[in-house]
Amino acid sequence: DTGVSQNPRHKITKRGQNVTFRCDPISEHNRLYWYRQTLGQGPEFLTYFQNEAQLEKSRLLSDRFSAERPKGSFSTLEIQRTEQGDSAMYLCASSSQGNEQFFGPGTRLTVL
Amino acid sequence: AQSVAQPEDQVNVAEGNPLTVKCTYSVSGNPYLFWYVQYPNRGLQFLLKYITGDNLVKGSYGFEAEFNKSQTSFHLKKPSALVSDSALYFCAEGSQGNLIFGKGTKLSVKP
Numbered sequence: 001d002t003g004v005s006q007n008p009r010h011k012i013t014k015r016g017q018n019v020t021f022r023c024d025p026i027s028e029h030n031r032l033y034w035y036r037q038t039l040g041q042g043p044e045f046l047t048y049f050q051n052e053a054q055l056e057k058s059r060l061l062s063d064r065f066s067a068e069r070p071k072g073s074f075s076t077l078e079i080q081r082t083e084q085g086d087s088a089m090y091l092c093a094s095s096s097q098g099n100e101q102f103f104g105p106g107t108r109l110t111v112l
Numbered sequence: 113a114q115s116v117a118q119p120e121d122q123v124n125v126a127e128g129n130p131l132t133v134k135c136t137y138s139v140s141g142n143p144y145l146f147w148y149v150q151y152p153n154r155g156l157q158f159l160l161k162y163i164t165g166d167n168l169v170k171g172s173y174g175f176e177a178e179f180n181k182s183q184t185s186f187h188l189k190k191p192s193a194l195v196s197d198s199a200l201y202f203c204a205e206g207s208q209g210n211l212i213f214g215k216g217t218k219l220s221v222k223p
Contacts, residue, residue, distance in 0.1 A: 004155070033210060042116075042202050042213030043156070056210065091155065093211075100146060101211060103155040 004104035006092050012110045013082055020078045021107045025094030032075050033101060034067055035091040036060065043091055049075060050097070082111045114139045114205045118214035125193045125221050133188040133217045135203030144206040145186040147177055150216070151199045159201075162186060173197070193221045 005024045013019050025032045031050050035043035046065070047057045051072040061067075064082075069075040079086055089108050093101035115138045125131045137143055144163050148156040160171025167179045177188045186203060198221045204211040 031209075035211075040215070042204075042215050043211070045210040045212070048210055058210075093156075100158045100161050101206075102158060103148075105153075105155040 004092055004094055004102055006090075006104040006107050008107060009105060010108050010110075012112065014112050015084060016081055018078065018080045019082060019109065020076055021090055021092075021109075022074060022076050023092030023094075023104060024074045025092070026102060027073075029094035029096055029102075030072070031095045031097060031101075032069055033093040033095075034075070034077050035093065037089040037091055037106070038087075046077075079109075082109075084111045087111045114208060114212045116203050116205050116212055116214040118201075118203055118217045120217050121215075122218045122220065125219070127195050127221055127223050128192050131190050131193045131197070131219065131221070133201050133203075133219060135186045135188065135214060136184050137186060137203075137205050138184065139205055139207055141207060143186075145177075145179065146204040146206060146211065147171065147175070147186075147188050148202045148204060148213075149199050150202065156202065159188070193219075195221050195223055197221050 007022045033048040034046040037043040045058050047067050049069040064080045067077045089106045091106045093103045095101040117136045146161045147159040150156050160169050162169045162179045170176045200216045202216045203214045
């Protein structure tokens with residue numbers, strides 16, 4: 001499968017713990033995006049990278065959230081000191097500049 | 113600021129009938145408009161896009177959408193609905209790079 005992959009698919013954690021998610025984009029895509037989706041809502045933009053540069057961050061991305069794309073390929077999204085309000089589906093997407101975004105299956109986070 | 117509205121939470125259609133899922137947008141400048149579909153426990157799948165050109169855009173699985181600048185709308189259509197089209201549909205605007213999504217419309221197609 002040459003689509004966008006995300007790991008893990010599900011993560012259950014206790015409040016206050018740190019979690020890290022990984023996204024592997026389509027190999028020739030230079031842009032990578034992170035979104036968050038809660039039940040009954042459309043995905044909300046968090047941040048995006050062009051190659052290894054993080055070009056934009058949403059105000060939704062509090063200082064507990066950090067994202068990296070160190071070599072311009074895969075990306076990680078870390079949430080520190082998780083809160084129950086962080087429970088959501090975290091979606092990754094990739095694209096070639098200016099074209100449609102292709103989404104991965106998502107990582108469902110549950111914070112107990 | 114960009115925004116996208118999907119005025120219907122749910123659309124019910126009988127199999128074989130035409131379907132329309134509505135979307136309106138607000139953006140300064142020229143819009144980049146997209147439709148995605150989401151099946152249960154799966155990621156979003158791209159259906160079609162409008163960037164420029166013909167106002168009627170054809171996409172995957174027999175879907176099409178009509179861009180109407182004067183009404184700031186980008187409604188999704190299909191001439192004959194299938195039960196397998198039942199899913200959650202999202203309209204999105206992407207002129208700034210990231211996508212701004214509507215809340216989604218649940219399409220239910222009954223046999």
